[in-house]
């Protein structure tokens with residue numbers, strides 16, 4: 001999946017906030033937090049959007065030490081993500097949940113790549129979430145469709161947030 005697809009899918013995890021807390025003014029930061037969190041998993045990919053944004057600054061620490069779609073796309077990174085997310089609590093009470101879900105959305109949708117992910121790292125086996133013949137490539141049509149749907153989701157989020165649209169959950 002491309003960086004922009006990861007970003008918009010991660011940004012949609014902000015919807016989770018509606019389930020847990022009544023909406024407040026700072027809901028507006030949540031899609032950004034979810035979107036950025038979703039880019040972090042690709043710190044292990046030298047061509048990733050996150051490295052373009054940081055002008056390669058983060059690359060100094062991580063690149064070439066971690067195989068792509070291994071540690072950062074695995075289950076054992078999740079406790080670390082949860083720990084890091086707690087530092088966002090002062091930003092917004094829902095920020096840790098959105099950050100964690102946004103991050104997890106990344107290896108989740110990467111599971112639809114033909115290459116799969118090493119979910120059980122350090123075991124080097126690649127897992128896919130669907131059969132290989134249904135998988136689709138980064139930048140392909142399905143990737144773009146997910147980007148489109150994710151973008152619609154964000155527009156809806158902003159409409160609901162701004163009160164232009166009403167939803168009721170539960």
Ligand SMILES: [Zn+2]
Nearest residue numbers: 041042069110
């Ligand atoms: Zn990835």
